[in-house]
Every structure is written in C-alpha cells, then in structure tokens.
Amino acid sequence: MSLFEKHQETILRAVKANKERGFYAHYPENPKAYGEEAPAAGLHAFQVSMNTDFSELLQQQPIRFEGEEVSPYLQTGLGIRYPVFADKVVVARSKEAFAEWRKISVQERAGILVESLDRMRNRFFEIAHATQHTTGQSFMMSFQASGPHAADRALEAVAMGFEELTRFPAETIWDKPMGKFNITLRKTWKPVPKGISLVIGCSTFPTWNTVPGMYASLITGNPVIIKPHPKAVLPIAIVVAELQKVLAEHHLNPNICQLAVDSTKFPIAKEFVHHPDVKLIDYTGNSVFGNWLEAQQILGKEVFTEKAGVNPVVIDSTNDLKAMCDNLAFSVSLYAGQMCTAPQNFFVPATGIQTAEGHKTYDEVVEALVSAIKGIAEHPKMGPGVLAALQNDATADRVKAVAASAKKVLLGSNSILNEEFTEARTATPLVMEVDAADKAAYEKELFGPIALIIKTADTKMSVQLAKELTSVHGAISCGVYCTDTALCEQIADEMAEIFVPVSFNLTGPIYLNQHAAFSDFHVTGGNAAGNASFTDPNYVNRRFVWVGQRYPVQ
C-alpha cells in the first residue's frame, strides 16, 4: 500500500475541511501519541536529548555542531548542539534534491508528508517539552501549539496544495470545429514548482509558524531549507528529522527538507535569501527584516511574511462586563502577550459604556479590566500557567523601559513565582493609560505583556483610531465588544475594508488570540502585519506555475 493510499482518507477529509471551514481540529488521535505512557516517555526523551549533539538529521558531513538554546524556565542552556553546514552546501544539496522531488506525483508527495505528520504525532509530548524550554510557553500551550495545532496547520497546507494541484486536468483533448474539419490537440498542464524554499522560523512559535510554509512548499514540489531561530531549534528539528526518515525509507533524498541552523553571532538567513536559486521565502518575525524580505520580490522571489501588528480592542458596550474583562484579561496574559494575536490597544470611551447592569463609567470599566488582569497575575495557581515565561531578556527589558517612560501606570509589571521552575523569567502585564491624542505612545507594537488603555471621546473615535493605526501598522487580530448588532456590522465592514479580522463579544474559553486551522485564515495578508495568510489559495498557488504543452492528435 502506498503512503497515499494509507493516508488518502485523511487527505481528502482535510481537503473537504478546507472547503467547508467548519472543522475545529482535524488530526486524528492515536493511542501511541496520547496513551498513558506518552507523557513520561516524552519527558524522558526530552531530558536525554539535553547536553547532547542532535544526531537524528540525515544531512551528511556537518562542518561543526553548535547550539545556544536557553530554557526560559531554567535560565540555563539546554546544551544541545546541532549540525552546522555551509550555506552553499545546503543550497547545492537542495538543488540536487529538487530534481528528485519535483518528479514525484502530488499523490505520493501528499502521502509522504502526511506520514511525516503521523510520525510527528508520536513525539508530541517530547516536542511540547522542547517548545516549553525554548519559547517559554506553558506546557499546555507548548503541547497544543507545537503539537496537534501545528500538525493541523501543516495538514491544512497539504490539503490546500493537493486541491490546487489537482484542480485542472493533467491533460485533455481539445477539439475545435473548423467547418469542414476539426483541429484536435492534446493539451497537458503541469504545476511546476518554483524552486528552493527558505522558511525562516521565529523564537516563540518554532513549529506552528514554520510548518505551514514548509508543508505548503513541499506539497507543491519545492525543496525546503528551514532556518530556525537559533534560540528555538529543537521542536522543529524533531519535525524535520521525522520527515527525513520517511523520505529515506522511501528511497528519496532526505535533503528535500533540510535544517540549516545558524547562530546569533553568525546569522545566515541573508546568505540564503541572496542565492539566485532560492525562489520562495517564508518568514515570521520583526517588521524591519520582514520589509527587507518583501523588497526581494523585485528579484522575482515569492515572499510570505508574518510581521508585527498593533492589535486593537474596541469596547463599546457589553451584556456581561465581568465575562468581557475576564476574557480580555486572559488574552492579555496568555503567554505574557508574546503571541502575534495578543491584543495591545484597548479603546474605551471617556463617557463609559452600557452594560447589562446599566451604565458604567470609564473608570469603572478600566478598574474592572485592570482588576481582572491583576486577578490572573496574582492567582497562585492560574498565574504561572497562563503567563508562562518570557522567551528572552529583550522582552523583559522592553517592559521595564516602557514602564519607566509611562505617563500613567494602572498596573505595574512584576515577576511571579513559578513553583515548578523557580528560575523562570516571568513578568505580569504592565497596564498603562494613554490619551487618544498621544498616538506616539500606542502606534507601535510593544511585544510582550504590555496593555494600553486609550481613552477616547466615543466609539466612533475608537473605531477611527483603530482603523488609522491598523491601516498603517497592521493588525493580526481585533476584538470588539458591542451589543448593537447594526453597529457591529458597520465596524466589521470598516475593519474588513483595511483587511483586519474581527472577533465580536468573545467571552468564556475562546479568545481572540486563537486562530484555528481549517477555519481561520491566520493573518489576512492584506495589511502591514504580513503579506500572506495561513492558508488561503494564494498561500499555495504562489509556490508553483501552471505550464501547458500542446501536441497535435493525428
């Protein structure tokens, strides 16, 4: 049985899910991945990998091994070193592997890729620990985001690619009546992959943000080079290793997908970008480098970016003030604001808002929100789990610097004790009030646990400012609380015009930070927060070219 036959049902179900947009999660459970033994086995595997050289990759002859990952929970190095290769060697191997991979049918490619996700699943617990101790995410988020949710997004990319690559017939007989005779041609169409694909990872979501581009490029026939963030390698290294093993088992060149580890001191992303054979670039990270990458498009490279955004929340009215504040407080606190979807700017009218319990003044609303944030931060059980740890010192420093220059701090940022990891780098949210007129204070992304409450004249001004900021600086998410259905529709329409997705009146355990595969197009690709979306048709179609051939039929 071919791998396609083995996984056909999964692939076709995922294609259907893509079309119907109604699935919440797709990747089927299995006992090995989720069984009783799995948690302990995963922890053990992670622990034994520490202070060793990562030897699972099938890439030959590294020039040396190096690694610089530091656990945000332990604040000590993981001691894992990865094989390092010269960028020219990596590109040359990729080119060689390309010749093989582009000839493989889409069915075979899909089978191999889904098989690799199957193998990845067996290591979800190990990947979770690896993610926790590189990104600073809580264990729960590490498991979900780097495990099943990442696999979902990878599968979604495979499914979208599969659908697009098979949407036109491979060939047809074209028959044109000319009066007394017909012209008959056999026409064929091939989706031709563009070339070497470079996927540049980030330090906070090393698999979730990497696998969509990786699998989208692979399903469309392109070889992939993954350049992880040097501080968050292990989670994606495991994924690449599993894929390489599947490739090798099927007598394919494992260099079809390579890991290219660099260091903070000697970054190599630009070397790859400059290489003429590198045609596709996926990137998650800061806007400065992202904008530079986008400019490479004039050299004929396709660039897919997810950059910084300034995510707004507009508070107009609510049926449940407490539920609203609890929900928003959680969104602000989750992984200490280190999600690209975390809200930053909260627009509250100076005149207060209508609630089910009657009118609440501005101060009452702010007080309720601050109190809810404080409640999570100070909750001895909930706080450490929700806030998790800061990935790096730069974020900790940013919080301090912003606090120092703040005009009005409503809630100071503190470290909290994580009893499991007493050395964890933690910070509770800093909440500040800024005036609507002081745009410089809130127009930029302040990555980390920082929330700004912006006092506006009214909701009209709130929406106006949210639009103004996001149309210039972009946004990946936007929350609106409003009980007036007509006004909601109007705001949805106005934000859609600048390509910002809105979540309305979220309460309970669903948050505007969460973007799900098979239903949410993560990042619209239409505003300054990024030029691409997980996983719309463009996300795969830009990776290959339809080329037709024509042959006469006798």
Add this chain to the structure above:
Amino acid sequence: MSLFEKHQETILRAVKANKERGFYAHYPENPKAYGEEAPAAGLHAFQVSMNTDFSELLQQQPIRFEGEEVSPYLQTGLGIRYPVFADKVVVARSKEAFAEWRKISVQERAGILVESLDRMRNRFFEIAHATQHTTGQSFMMSFQASGPHAADRALEAVAMGFEELTRFPAETIWDKPMGKFNITLRKTWKPVPKGISLVIGCSTFPTWNTVPGMYASLITGNPVIIKPHPKAVLPIAIVVAELQKVLAEHHLNPNICQLAVDSTKFPIAKEFVHHPDVKLIDYTGNSVFGNWLEAQQILGKEVFTEKAGVNPVVIDSTNDLKAMCDNLAFSVSLYAGQMCTAPQNFFVPATGIQTAEGHKTYDEVVEALVSAIKGIAEHPKMGPGVLAALQNDATADRVKAVAASAKKVLLGSNSILNEEFTEARTATPLVMEVDAADKAAYEKELFGPIALIIKTADTKMSVQLAKELTSVHGAISCGVYCTDTALCEQIADEMAEIFVPVSFNLTGPIYLNQHAAFSDFHVTGGNAAGNASFTDPNYVNRRFVWVGQRYPVQ
C-alpha cells in the same frame, strides 16, 4: 429576472469550462451579432464614429476632448476625440464608485459583467473595424481577437473569479467540543476587494489584452480605471461604454469602470500608479515600463504584467518538412510578427535534420523555411491578409535598422501592396542567419516581422540556448519540431523547468501564436516575459483578501 438569473447558465458553464480546460470557444453566438445585417451595420457604425467626439461614455464633465489614433491602413488620423479627465478626478470617482461596487453580491456582479459582454457581442463588427484601423490587424484577426476571443477571455476571468469568490462558505457554525461543553462560534468569511484597479492597455491588442484584467478586477469587487494606449482607444472605449450603460440601467455608478484617455505627449499612467488608492495594476507592453511597474509591488500594489519575450523554435526533426515550414511561416508572418506569441529565434542544427523524406541538410531546411515565408509574403491574395499592417513607424524603423546591421540576410523585408488599402503600412518578414555564438544578435525581442535562424551544433545546443535565453529574457511561446517522443518529453520537461509552454509539431491551421481561453494559460507568469497568467487562480485571487469575523453563538 435578475441579470444573474439571466446569465446563470453561461456563468456556470464557463466555471465548468475553466475546470475542464477542454472548451475551444465559449461565448454563444446570436443572430443580432452574427446575422446578415451585422457586417454592414458594424462598418457603418465605425464610419460614422470617425471625425466625431466619442460621446457614449457616462463619465461626466470632461476637461476637454482629444484623440490621436491613426489608421495603419489609411495612414490618416481617425479624427475621433475622447473625453479627457484629470487623473485626480478619475481616482476620486473610482473611490466613490468602489463604495457601491464592493457591496454588490458576486452573483449580481457576475450577471452585470456577463450582460456587458452580451452587449459587446452586438458590436463585434464595429469593434473589428475599430481594431483594424488602430492596430493594423487584418479584419479577420481584428474580429476574432477583439471580439469573441476577447469576450471569451473576459468571461473566463469572470468565471474564475466567481469560482474563487464562492469556494468558501459565507458563514459556518464552528463547534468545538471542550469536554463538558462546546464552544460554538458563528464564523463568516468575506472576500474583500483590494482597491482601485488600473489596467494599462497596449496598441496591438486593445481589447484582448485589456478585458482579462478589467473583468478579473470587476468580478472581485474592485473599481477599474482603463488607461488605453492613446493610439488604440476606440475598441476598448466601445466595451467600456457598453458596460457603463448596463451599470446605469441597474442604478449603479457608471464610474465603477472608467476610461482614462491620455496622449503620447502627456502620459498619465505613472500618475495613477503613484496614487496610494490604486492597489492593482494590469499591464501589457514593453519590459522597461513593466519592470518599473513590478517594482511598485514593494509599496503593496499587486502588479500583473505581460512584457516582452524571446520566443524560440527548436527544429530537430519532422515527419513533414513542408507542413512544418508552412506552419512556421504563417506564425512568423501573421500580423507581421506583432503578436507577443510570435516566434523569433529558430534554432536549426548545422548537421541538418531527419524528415520523412530522409535527411535534410541545414541549407535545405533553411531554404524550405525561407521559401515558405517568401511564399506567403509574395502571395497576392494571402500576403496582405496574413501580414496585415504595422501598427506604428517604430516597428517599420526597427525592421530597417536590424536589416542594415545584419551580417547575413536570408530574406529582405519589403512593403507589399494591399489592394483594399493602398496606403497601408506593410512589411514582409526579414529573415536573417546568425551564428549561435553571436548571442547579442538574438537575445533580445525584436518586435515585428523579424525572424532569426540560428545555426547550432545540434539539438542539444539548440535546447540549451533556448533555455538560456528564455530563462533570462523570458518567452511566451515556444515551438518544437521533433519526431522522437522521448526527446519531446525531455524538452517539455526542461522548458517547463523555466516555465515556458511548448507546442510540439504543429502543422495545419493551428499555430503557436494562438492562446485560447478556457484552455491555455496565456503567459505562464513564471519567466521574465511576465509575472502573471491569463487566467490561473492567482490572476483573480491576488485581487482580493479573505477576511474572517467571529461571533459567539448563545
């Protein structure tokens, strides 16, 4: 009955044709368009439009009227003047119309657009004369290319847009089991149009090359500004006027699609390009301006180009030398090489080729090809009809300049008499021999009736050179004559790798110049000849953004 209901069958059939790629022509005939009266009525309509101000557009308050079209057949001005508007006024009106158009459902938009094609059909004969006397095409080509074939390509863009815009549900209930309860959200997705679309026309195919971008932008909800080539306005002016009338009849702002005529002396394309509200740019024309336009992508504009290419023909072997030469001679001669798909570089091995009648030397092959080209040029009936007229003096001058600097002319270019239009600007093909080593002589597009025969060592070298040139300079078409099936496959694969479509062994009345709607992706978009294709999914998907909204369900 809504226009969607009226045209539903046509739209859905076109969607199906797009998927199946097996239709040769789509737009249904009707008696009014093709009836006995139609030819005379069309000629009359064209004749009365000469020396008048074009008054059919519904755009108000022009600042003046001007026009500079010159018939390549009469070599006198047509005397038609078009309303001229300030670019800022055009953009402001487009923005105003956008607010209306983006709210119209895709069904209504599709209905209106197909209705406009229905009206255009009634004027095919008039458009044919307008095309002939602006582009220099023969009447037959003018009719086909600017009439039914253009309408086909427009309909294809509408169909592809319709399919993409309706491929995801407008909304769904997303239900996630959480154990003891479910999270239930209503999720909606809207395809949001990107903004004002600028379509820059060319002088040789004023409707065929304009309507795909125009209709692709319109179906996806974007307002359109058409900036025609100042020397070829009338054909597209008629199309725009018909669309504006349909819009007005349905109480919609006719400025949803505007014609913005400029002059050779005061070009305004760049003014539009620089305007921040212009988000989409379609362009057919020279590579210098096309490359500049593509660079505007770093400002967040989507740019769709069709530029110059160097189209190769590789001659390896043939079953029918005469049929091959007749076919190629026709391709070279058709509209005097002024098609973007016309072949230019003919690679012939110095060792000769195998044919059904045995081995033919290089000289015999060249002689046969030159003789076939000469045969068409000197044929008193066929010559003028096939060669038609040169659109402008620059092309005539180019032929002379290239001939003057040629090392070895195999067939000189001459004017020929067109008995119907004795003043026609005509030129027969210039055929030259160049050595394979003299790349400078053949690496650029020599637009017009110019064919180069390049003597190579063997087919391997021919393919190598064809690849080398097209990978740098691009190609829109490529012809290969080869009786070895395995070698054909290999060449197809090698050319596909650089995104060049190949037509094999064409003989009889089908030519590599011809690209048909619903089956040929015209320009692959993968090489230097252009970054977009008529009409693959990217062609419409890059014109809008999917934006999702989420609402809790109680």
